[in-house]
Amino acid sequence: MALQYRPWREGDDLELLQMWGAPDGPQAEQARSLLRPASEDPWSRCIVAEDDGVPVAAGCVFEAKLHSERLWTYIEVAADHRRSGVGSTLLTMLRHEAANSPSGVTTLRAKVNPQTSGADFAAAVDLSPIQRSRIVTVLPGALTSPAFEDPKGPQLEEAATGSVELTRAVVDWYNAVHSWDPADMTLGQAQQYLLADLTGASGAVVLRDRPKADGGAIAAFAISYTQTRTDGPADVLVGCNTALPQSEQDAALATLLAMLVHEYPVQLELDDSMTALCRIVEPLLVAGSARQDELETLVVSD
Numbered sequence: 001m002a003l004q005y006r007p008w009r010e011g012d013d014l015e016l017l018q019m020w021g022a023p024d025g026p027q028a029e030q031a032r033s034l035l036r037p038a039s040e041d042p043w044s045r046c047i048v049a050e051d052d053g054v055p056v057a058a059g060c061v062f063e064a065k066l067h068s069e070r071l072w073t074y075i076e077v078a079a080d081h082r083r084s085g086v087g088s089t090l091l092t093m094l095r096h097e098a099a100n101s102p103s104g105v106t107t108l109r110a111k112v113n114p115q116t117s118g119a120d121f122a123a124a125v126d127l128s129p130i131q132r133s134r135i136v137t138v139l140p141g142a143l144t145s146p147a148f149e150d151p152k153g154p155q156l157e158e159a160a161t162g163s164v165e166l167t168r169a170v171v172d173w174y175n176a177v178h179s180w181d182p183a184d185m186t187l188g189q190a191q192q193y194l195l196a197d198l199t200g201a202s203g204a205v206v207l208r209d210r211p212k213a214d215g216g217a218i219a220a221f222a223i224s225y226t227q228t229r230t231d232g233p234a235d236v237l238v239g240c241n242t243a244l245p246q247s248e249q250d251a252a253l254a255t256l257l258a259m260l261v262h263e264y265p266v267q268l269e270l271d272d273s274m275t276a277l278c279r280i281v282e283p284l285l286v287a288g289s290a291r292q293d294e295l296e297t298l299v300v301s302d
Contacts, residue, residue, distance in 0.1 A: 003086060005093060008037050008046035008058065015055045016048075019078040025113030026294050031074040035060050045097040049077075049086050056081045059090035061098050061108065066183045066193070070109040070301060071098050075121070087121050109181070109301040119298065127300035131180055132272045135293045136281055137233045137265050142289035143258035143280075154219065154252070155211050156259055159204040161195045161223065166204055169218040170194060173239035177273045181299070194237065200225040207256045209248075219244060219252035222260055233265035240276055249276040267293065 013035060023029040035058050038045050044062030048055050059075035073094055077087045098106045110127060112118040148156065159166045164187070171190045175183055185193075195201050204223045208216035219241050226234035238257060240249045253276055260266050270281055284290035 003056075003089075004050045005047055005089070006050065008035060008048050008060075010037070012048050012055050012058065016058055016076075016078075019054070019056055020076060021079075025116040025118065027111045027113045027297050028076065028116070028118055031111065032076070034062070034072070034074050035076075040102075043102050045094070047090055047093050047097075049081075049090060051081065057086045057090060059087075059094050061094040061101075063101060063103055063105070066185060066189065067109075067178070067181045068103060068184075069105065069182055070107045071101060071105055073098075073108045073110050075110075076118075079117075082117065088125065091125055107302050109299055112298050112300055113295040114298060116295075119300075122300045127302065129298045130301045131299040133297045133299070134270045135267060136270045136285065136290050137267045137293050138257060138261050138281065138284060138290045139265050140261050140263055142261050142284050143254055145258045145262045146255050152210055152214065154255060155208045155216060156256070157206060157208065157212070159206045159221070161197075161201045161204050162191070163204075165218065166206060166221060167191055167195060169206070169221055169241065170223070170239065173221075173242055176242040177239070177271065177275075180273055181301075195223065200227070200235075202227045205256070205259075207252055207259075209252070217241065219248065220256040222256055229264070231264070233267040234260075236260060236266045236268060238266075238268055238277060239274075242276070246276070250279055253277055253280050 023032065035046055042063050044060060046058060046060040049057040057077040061071050061073045064072055075087050075090050110122060112122050167187050167190050171185050171187055174185050193199060202224050204221060206218045207220045209219045210216035221239055223237045224234050238253065240253050242249065257280060270277060272278060281290055285292065
């Protein structure tokens with residue numbers, strides 16, 4: 001009997017999990033939550049493949065609030081139905097749905113972990129990597145802590161996550177390091193997605209190039225998403241003023257990161273587009289003062 005294709009309906013997730021078993025990487029585990037009934041705001045479509053009435057595969061396509069120049073997509077097929085054209089058929093059907101998206105955007109993107117079935121499928125359908133992301137833990141004492149002896153020099157201070165100045169610094173940095181997939185993030189979106197209490201943001205520190213009273217500007221910032229201090233690594237977003245010369249970006253990030261890991265480890269999401277942070281962290285990975293915690297993630301696109 002030929003496979004049948006239909007829209008997602010309630011209960012499909014439970015049946016598909018039984019067919020799929022354990023995900024083949026952390027990205028697949030996260031992406032499964034994207035499979036859901038069709039909606040208009042945000043716009044999304046999801047299609048299920050059935051074999052003799054049993055769901056065996058599913059795929060979705062949807063618009064994102066940020067990075068709106070591409071649509072996100074995800075497809076998963078049960079192991080015993082792979083390499084039979086099911087995934088390709090779902091992709092063709094999702095592209096047909098994408099042609100009717102409200103935004104008119106049809107270019108697709110997806111996230112995969114290397115050396116998984118998802119990465120193999122992406123390569124087979126000509127979705128190529130456009131970005132690499134890693135989860136990295138920087139170990140205590142990885143960098144020498146600065147003394148901050150010059151009262152007119154760089155200064156470290158706490159910042160409120162609701163601060164307009166911090167929010168603007170985050171927006172400028174985020175847009176700069178995502179030029180490969182433009183976000184055009186606004187102040188409101190930065191608060192909503194990165195700084196509001198609901199995001200888990202629990203505190204922030206900034207490094208100024210000189211005292212605030214002397215007109216000092218934010219050179220680098222760190223936002224913590226770990227509510228309670230433990231011996232485990234704190235989840236931290238670290239960025240800098242990308243308008244500064246390269247040497248000043250590097251110095252600011254190294255100084256701030258050194259303070260963060262003076263006694264405790266921190267965990268960072270490190271995209272290759274975060275070039276200044278990469279210049280600081282890469283040597284630490286080589287030296288063993290930092291470690292990669294998960295499979296790297298690739299963003300692939302048409």
